[in-house]
Amino acid sequence: MGLNIGGKVERINGRELRYHEFVDRYLQKNQPIVITGLMNGWMASNDWTTENGAPNLSFFSTHFGKSKVQEYPEYAAYTTPLFFVDDWLNLYLDSHPMHMDGDVCHDKNEINCSDYRFVYMGPKGTWTPLHADVFRSYSWSANVCGKKKWHLLPPSQCHLLFDQNMKSTVYDIFGEVSEAQFPGFKKTVWLECTQEQNEIIFVPSGWYHQVLNLEDTISINHNWFNAFNLSWVWNLLLKDYNEAKEYIEDIRDICDDFEGLCQRNLAANTGMNFFDFFIFITRFSFANLSLLYHHVKTDENPIWVSPNRAHNLISNLISIHKVATKMKSVEAFAGVKQSAISDIRKILQEPEFIELCMALNRTYGSIDEQQKQCSGTNNTSLLARADFLHLGFVESIGFEVAGPEDLIRIIEQAATNLSCMGSDWNLSLSYELNDLESPTVL
Numbered sequence: 001m002g003l004n005i006g007g008k009v010e011r012i013n014g015r016e017l018r019y020h021e022f023v024d025r026y027l028q029k030n031q032p033i034v035i036t037g038l039m040n041g042w043m044a045s046n047d048w049t050t051e052n053g054a055p056n057l058s059f060f061s062t063h064f065g066k067s068k069v070q071e072y073p074e075y076a077a078y079t080t081p082l083f084f085v086d087d088w089l090n091l092y093l094d095s096h097p098m099h100m101d102g103d104v105c106h107d108k109n110e111i112n113c114s115d116y117r118f119v120y121m122g123p124k125g126t127w128t129p130l131h132a133d134v135f136r137s138y139s140w141s142a143n144v145c146g147k148k149k150w151h152l153l154p155p156s157q158c159h160l161l162f163d164q165n166m167k168s169t170v171y172d173i174f175g176e177v178s179e180a181q182f183p184g185f186k187k188t189v190w191l192e193c194t195q196e197q198n199e200i201i202f203v204p205s206g207w208y209h210q211v212l213n214l215e216d217t218i219s220i221n222h223n224w225f226n227a228f229n230l231s232w233v234w235n236l237l238l239k240d241y242n243e244a245k246e247y248i249e250d251i252r253d254i255c256d257d258f259e260g261l262c263q264r265n266l267a268a269n270t271g272m273n274f275f276d277f278f279i280f281i282t283r284f285s286f287a288n289l290s291l292l293y294h295h296v297k298t299d300e301n302p303i304w305v306s307p308n309r310a311h312n313l314i315s316n317l318i319s320i321h322k323v324a325t326k327m328k329s330v331e332a333f334a335g336v337k338q339s340a341i342s343d344i345r346k347i348l349q350e351p352e353f354i355e356l357c358m359a360l361n362r363t364y365g366s367i368d369e370q371q372k373q374c375s376g377t378n379n380t381s382l383l384a385r386a387d388f389l390h391l392g393f394v395e396s397i398g399f400e401v402a403g404p405e406d407l408i409r410i411i412e413q414a415a416t417n418l419s420c421m422g423s424d425w426n427l428s429l430s431y432e433l434n435d436l437e438s439p440t441v442l
């Protein structure tokens, strides 16, 4: 039986698309799109492709043949298009390891230092089996050379891909799919797309997809998440945690630290555990708060130097607040509280944290530039100042963060403080926390 194709993925010229349009139409609505016109000037497009469009394998062997990966920071093969720069995952991993737990991952090994930026190389006919992306992240994938055929299924239909026990999914949508095992599969309706050279596909959160290389193909690919799909990441962690726990339930009585084992298995299978995720959102909250305080305090008359930038930071905090609220109600989370996160002062002074703040500021600076074509202030240089951390706000909210309740309290308290400080500022965080829906994905 052939696949039921419901339509094709939309195509758009990236040079005619504004950032906020991308957010409104695709990121927030969680819809796929193929974007053209964004790869001009990439060294990868020039160096990695022969004149007839085939992969230039001799370039790789000549330049990188004797090397280990991740050793060429000075070779800027590509530039992340603006639409995809609000990438918390890779921003974080550029300065912090994902795992704190020495049992899961020892410092500075390959897993701990890696990010979610990839190059895929596949000869004609090779394919990637059906899957949804790690952490329920978004991905973007740019064809440097070659051509790919994509089949995508929206999250609303993903339950149809599972077997009757909801344990495994179909592996190959073009193989023999047993109706007895996967009874829902025949009801699925797919989007398809042929991605040409120099085109970038945006794959939304939670969409299952299978990918075939129609020619010898090289692509550059990032997985990422941000305020718009953060709750999906938490939902997946919780689901995987419950599965990990169920799997070893029968050894609970003979385990000294059953909860710890569940968390270690979660980190090994899913790529992070509750504690990793909590530290991640805690650092991100502080980074967003530090930038907000910085911007509101920069002027003698406290005004937002950029409402767009403030809006981005506030949306991030609202999204984290919502996720922390969900986490609070999860009983198991109480079992993984650890003291390492407890002192805010320590985090705020870590060089890695300052690096994260700078990167976040650059990110929203570049988005802001396009949104209003003029940033009005050179915030990166302002951020280099020693008073950047504004420890004053920390004093007013207390120093301890041991669990989601503390994070919620800190965000709410900061919202109150900032509302008091703002003058001609309409984007009150407390107002938004109370009255506005946070960004959601479908």
Ligand SMILES: O=C(O)CCC(=O)C(=O)O
Binding pocket: 120, 127, 128, 133, 139, 140, 141, 148, 203, 209, 211, 212, 219, 221
């Ligand atoms: O290009 C491929 O073969 C797989 C890419 C993929 O699955 C993704 O970008 O999410």
